[in-house]
Amino acid sequence: MPRLSVIIPVHRARGQLRECLESVLSQSFTDIEVIAVDDGAPDGSGLLLDEFAGRDSRVQAIHLPPGADADGRRNAGAERAVGDYLLFLEGTFVHLPGALRAVADRLDAAGDPELLLFGHHRRPFRGRLRLTRSLELLGGLPADRLTLAEHPVLLDIAPVSWNRAVRRTLHEGEKLAFGPGPHGERMYALQTLAAAESVAVLPTACVEHRGGRHRHVPADGSDKEGGSTPHELVDAYAALMEFVRDRPPLRSVRPLLFERAVQELLAGYPSVPRRRRRYVRSVAAFVRAHRPEGHRFPGGTKGLRPRLLGGGRYTALGTLDTVLAMRRSLRAAPGAVRTWAGLTLASRYYWWQRRLPLDPGLAVYTAYWNRGVSCNPEAVFRKAQELAPQVRGVWVVSKNHLDAVDRGIDHVVPGTRRYWRLLARATYFFNNVNFPDHLVKRPGQIHVMTHHGTPLKIMGLDQQDYPAAAQGLNFDRLLQRVDRWDWSVCANPHSTEVWARAYPGAARSLESGYPRNDVFATATDERIAQIREGLGIRPGRRAILYAPTHRDYEAAFTSRLDLVRFCEALGPDTVVLVRAHYFYEGAGLPEHPSLLDVCGHPRIEELCLAADALVTDYSSVMFDYAHLDRPIVVHAPDWETYRTVRGVCFDLLSGKPGDTPGAVSTDTDELARIFLDGSWESPANEALRAAFRARFCPYDDGRAAERVVRTVLLGESAAPGPSDGVSSIAGRA
Structure with missing residues (x-):
């Protein structure tokens, strides 16, 4: 049975999910299980979970039906967990290095408390890393076991699921669960804090909270993770107070939670868009239903205005509402004037x-x-x-x-x-x-x-x-x-x-x-022969396409390959087609009978079809050319400079299957030897190419355009099916 169960609920996290999973699986503490729960969103996160589950036995992938809400994802993961402690982590966040070791050591030192709270950093969307108030508060608490009744400041620690380790016996014994709606996570965090008889703290940042950007919800409603309303917060706190009321041992913390609830509910009034009297009445009803017997607010009841609690008018809030409305109007007026004043005739x-x-x-x-x-x-x-x-x-x-x-x-x-x-x-x-x-x-x-x-x-x-x-x-x-x-x-x-x-x-x-790339699967031998003839490539002559990419830090094309020397080494039976990046106006190529300038050719696809092999550095043409299952040679004399200045997604020169598509050279003589000794089409490089194609060409069936048309213009379902990896025109032209 693992010490820690890390539960990762996943919702539209495809771009960040790999880093999240790797941050957990690469931890020095390995006595863990990872339960990742996919909600069926169409971004393909579930496929990534299956990839990790297939290569690491510690990972379980759970696939829920499309449309599963946040509470369903988290509860499904908790139900599957068997570890001593439950830790939740959002699919867009990461565990910091050493985090799980620090958590495990603190649990051991504290004698297995029912709840452990730890710190986090916050990185806003497109912002710098920030320290958090929760981390500061944790540093000021005693290292002994604590309880909420004795230390109400624990309520000021961020009430989220991913900054705590919850003992599974507590979770199951108290029948803790995430409730529905946008406040379900917060109420779960408060439940754990209220029910735990022993709380330990770890004033160390273990999680990096990464803020996402506000996204528009698609018109089809495919993303239901919307915002919350103040009325939903009233209902959420009512459910929390019922949870505490049904458990007599939690009587001592009931006043603390009640005061926190009223404080937040009153603070939420300015954000109520309409029917504010209804909201005031809801808050008053909450107070009447859940106010502990004999409870007095700090400083008496004057600060709460008894007439508000009885459903009457609350003049201060109404005044605030008027001020906010006036401020919004004043802000909007100059913008409207500027917009109209700047319109041209065309606009x-x-x-x-x-x-x-x-x-x-x-x-x-x-x-x-x-x-x-x-x-x-x-x-x-x-x-x-x-x-x-x-x-x-x-x-x-x-x-x-x-x-x-x-x-x-x-x-x-x-x-x-x-x-x-x-x-x-x-x-x-x-x-x-x-x-x-x-x-x-x-x-x-x-x-x-x-x-x-x-x-x-x-x-x-x-x-x-x-x-x-x-x-x-x-x-x-x-x-x-x-x-x-x-x-x-x-x-x-x-x-x-x-x-x-x-x-x-x-x-x-x-x-x-x-x-x-459909043309790579549909072009006939006759069409390829026409293209080669149009380019002036005589039958039986080997054609090599040299297509380097541009460098953002260079204004003009600079060939990293001595083209004349390369052509001389390969002899007259080989023609080299040179295609510089379209960002460069004129490549200024040298004259040589075996050198063909195709920089102005309108279709790179035709050049790929005409070539028996591709030589490139870091151009994306290699991914397209891989559909043809013809040799690819990477000529990368400045790889370290490029990857440092431009930045890359993976190590093209690692030599690992799936990363490197074939032979690699770093100077002209080495590149020439690759073609002279036959290693450009060796079995070893063929195996590398096969792995590269499997990773980057899974839909090689010539029907990509059809899928787009059927999906977008006809509204049909046109999911692709991975091909068998063999192009209809595989091999050399």
Whole structure:
């Protein structure tokens, strides 16, 4: 039987859950069981729990039906626990190093108290680490066993479930349980404090409380973890007082809990939005029902205004309400004036168009900051023409990229009158980057972020710790853009996890695979031959695609590979296709008969199909190319610099299956040897590639675009099924 049972209730925690679980399982104290309870939310947290349960016998994954509330998750975990003590930890928080050892040692030293309270740090969303008042209070309490009756200051310790170890015999003997609603956790914490005959304290921070950002609740109600109302707090405290009343041994703490309840209920009055008289009457009824016999408030009853307790008017609260209303009005007036004064003619037109009905058959598409028709949005657009022709698509394309738009594709230039009308009236929006800040999302509009790569490098909010990568990125505005997303298209579970952390919001993950990669499963040999011929690659000649990524800390393209030397070493039977990142205008490549400049080629997918092997450094093209099951060589002479300055999600060069896709080189001569001695396609590197594909290409069936169209435009269920890992055009072209 384990000493500690760590219960982790999980609700939409995909982006932070891995770190949470690892913080528990990596503790030096190992006599634990971890019970993680998934509520069936569609973000895929349950899959991550199964992953950990499959590799660590200490982990149990419990999957509740979709929609399970917080009390259901916590109670389900407690019912399964068999440890001496129960510890709860939210799926977005972490245990600090050494925390469980400190808890176990303190329990031993205190002679197994019924309750142990320990400290925590608080890290606000996008804020610095802060010390907490609870930690300060714990430091001022005696090291002996305590009781609430003797030390009422214990009520000032944060009443949460994750800062305490509850002896299982107490939990089961007193039939403790989390109640429903937003205050169920607080009442459980107060129950443990009231019922415990012995309380010990540990003035050490064991948990890092990580604040999440306020998220919009999806229109479909898929996220029910909403806020609370003052009326719910009255009901919660009434249930707590009944718990204490039914247990005569707890008579001594009843006055303390009653006073705390009345104090909080009165303090909640200013937040009552309406029907305030009803709230006052509810508080008065609570006092009459639960006031201990003979109880007098400190200083008598004058401070509580007896007329309030009888249901009469409470002039002070009414006055406060009036003052608050006036302050809100004064604050709002200047903002309205500034908004109207700053309207331009275009924005006035846009404002007027937004008052007209949405067009349910209109979709907006764009990619790479209006650079043309390409990437995931294009694949969705073309599949929509086939499966959902009733939804017509219009592309936003900038003036200097109009020549690249195929005839027959409806498009509009940004800033025109039709552009503003399109933004105002369309129902669907598809983009692989964010739409401009001037776009105002209307109720009923649906935004789909398709992204355009699997993340190796740090993205989104994670860039805050990497200033060279952030380059002045406004994170507040980034979050405002993220709040427009309804769907986040994910190529694989790794991407789902990273996007949830890097772009926190209420968008639902759509693990469909990347639509642009469908071509890797559907292209025929004839099509590949056409592409190679169009590029000038003669039959029988080996083609190597060299596609390095950009460096945020460099303004121009710098090849880490001596291209001429590499071509000379491989000989005339090999052609090297060089594709610099699209951020760079002109790569300035040297002249060589075996060197082919494809930087201006409009479709990276066609270059991948034409190549027998890929050489890259840290570009996300490696994840796309892996669908082809062809050799990948990582040329990484500046890995330490890149990972330090840019930041990465995992160690690409670790050599571990799933991390490294194949052979690795750090200089030109080493890269040439890999292709000359045959190790580029050796069995060892083939095994690495297979593990890499299993991790990053699980939906390799050519139907990703169909899944997006059916889910978003047709409202159908189109869950992907992992493929057998074999592409229809596996091997070399």
